[in-house]
Amino acid sequence: MVSTNTLIKNLLNVKNTVVESAENYTDGRGVKHLRVKARPDKKHQCRCPFCGEKSPKDGRSSKDVRVWRGLDFGSVLVEIESETQRIKCPKHGSIVADVPWAYPGSHFTKDFDLTVGWLAVYLPRNAVAEYMRIDWKTVGRCISRTLNEIEPERAVRLNNLVYIGIDETSYKKGHKYITVIVNHETNTVVWAAEGHGKSVLEKFYRSLTKEQLESIKVVTGDGAKWITECVNEFTPGCERCIDPFHVVEWAMDALDEVRRGVWRDAYNKAQELKDSTPKRRGRPKANDLQAQAAKEARNKADQLKKSVYALGKAPEHLTENQQLRLEMIQTESPLLYRAYCIKETLKIASIVLALVGVVGLFLAFPVGIAGLVGAGVCFLRFKNLVKSIAENTISTNKDYDERILAGKQKIEDAAAEWKRAREIVQTFESQKMRDVVA
Numbered sequence: 001m002v003s004t005n006t007l008i009k010n011l012l013n014v015k016n017t018v019v020e021s022a023e024n025y026t027d028g029r030g031v032k033h034l035r036v037k038a039r040p041d042k043k044h045q046c047r048c049p050f051c052g053e054k055s056p057k058d059g060r061s062s063k064d065v066r067v068w069r070g071l072d073f074g075s076v077l078v079e080i081e082s083e084t085q086r087i088k089c090p091k092h093g094s095i096v097a098d099v100p101w102a103y104p105g106s107h108f109t110k111d112f113d114l115t116v117g118w119l120a121v122y123l124p125r126n127a128v129a130e131y132m133r134i135d136w137k138t139v140g141r142c143i144s145r146t147l148n149e150i151e152p153e154r155a156v157r158l159n160n161l162v163y164i165g166i167d168e169t170s171y172k173k174g175h176k177y178i179t180v181i182v183n184h185e186t187n188t189v190v191w192a193a194e195g196h197g198k199s200v201l202e203k204f205y206r207s208l209t210k211e212q213l214e215s216i217k218v219v220t221g222d223g224a225k226w227i228t229e230c231v232n233e234f235t236p237g238c239e240r241c242i243d244p245f246h247v248v249e250w251a252m253d254a255l256d257e258v259r260r261g262v263w264r265d266a267y268n269k270a271q272e273l274k275d276s277t278p279k280r281r282g283r284p285k286a287n288d289l290q291a292q293a294a295k296e297a298r299n300k301a302d303q304l305k306k307s308v309y310a311l312g313k314a315p316e317h318l319t320e321n322q323q324l325r326l327e328m329i330q331t332e333s334p335l336l337y338r339a340y341c342i343k344e345t346l347k348i349a350s351i352v353l354a355l356v357g358v359v360g361l362f363l364a365f366p367v368g369i370a371g372l373v374g375a376g377v378c379f380l381r382f383k384n385l386v387k388s389i390a391e392n393t394i395s396t397n398k399d400y401d402e403r404i405l406a407g408k409q410k411i412e413d414a415a416a417e418w419k420r421a422r423e424i425v426q427t428f429e430s431q432k433m434r435d436v437v438a
């Protein structure tokens with residue numbers, strides 16, 4: 001059987017520690033405590049918590065007794081009690097000597113801090129606080145000590161960035177914004193700050209060194225002007241791309257605009273028919289063709305109004321009713337259906353490319369506009385290009401052929417752009433390969 005001393009040390013998961021005694025007591029609230037009296041062993045005594053160097057004792061100040069919380073043993077609250085020792089580090093001055101079980105300045109054991117850090121990834125803060133029996137604010141302090149342990153030099157995240165994504169997102173129902181920078185290669189967040197807009201993004205760029213700025217080759221994001229401005233200002237040699245995600249979002253907006261327009265027309269037509277029908281009492285008779293037509297027109301307008309979800313959803317998730325509505329749109333409103341098809345091809349294209357692993361860089365655009373333009377692939381770099389294609393193909397049916405031809409030209413131009421961008425990426429890739437080999 002192991003000695004009690006070893007058992008306690010193993011349970012506390014500490015090294016370089018001497019356990020002097022252990023006792024149980026119950027506090028005023030009926031909570032059971034296990035208080036372990038311990039001290040650093042000879043090897044670990046009088047070490048500076050920052051540089052780890054052995055330093056002379058600071059004879060001027062008296063010793064203090066301090067208590068650290070450890071991880072609970074079941075329902076028993078565990079504490080380590082120890083006398084602190086002040087030392088005089090030549091580099092760091094007069095400070096409290098390090099203890100092997102805790103991070104500097106912490107009132108908790110290392111395991112405790114790390115456990116809180118892990119829990120906080122998966123649980124809301126107040127749940128962590130309640131479960132670990134600590135203050136809400138203490139959770140934050142434990143997390144920052146955990147972060148220091150995992151990533152002592154957080155600034156290295158900003159080294160060697162090549163493909164980055166910039167996004168802003170809101171919380172508290174759109175009242176608060178944060179700007180987030182991700183590294184597309186590692187899929188990690190490298191920087192975040194409260195607020196959005198140019199001034200916030202500038203803070204990110206200003207925190208980078210010249211070398212760090214130079215390594216960035218591709219920046220993705222939505223079409224916001226302030227992103228383009230910052231990219232041009234700080235990394236002029238960089239490619240500025242639009243996230244496929246955002247392109248799909250624009251297509252959705254454009255589609256909804258088309259839908260509203262089509263609905264308005266249908267509604268006005270129904271209203272006209274209704275007004276021109278002489279009013280009669282009771283239901284319209286079966287042989288009253290004009291009244292029947294008015295009713296049908298009204299019905300069609302209503303269906304269009306209710307088609308938001310049918311148009312927005314992925315085809316495989318449509319309910320039977322939504323499918324019928326879509327079929328109705330296909331026969332009754334070719335314009336709206338065409339817009340829907342374009343939105344779907346965009347979505348599929350962006351998913352396929354995400355799988356290929358070039359998220360945010362390319363956007364394949366096989367255009368299925370009623371078979372007039374064959375499948376083409378284009379790389380959409382600028383919002384204007386995206387918008388002009390969307391406008392040319394979605395929002396109008398006037399001068400249809402002419403616009404399709406103009407659109408085709410744009411798609412061909414974009415295809416050339418795409419090819420060029422691909423070459424750029426291939427150069428990056430081969431450069432990276434060369435670096436690895438070297």
Ligand SMILES: [Zn+2]
Pocket residue numbers: 048049050051052053089090091092093
């Ligand atoms: Zn030191």
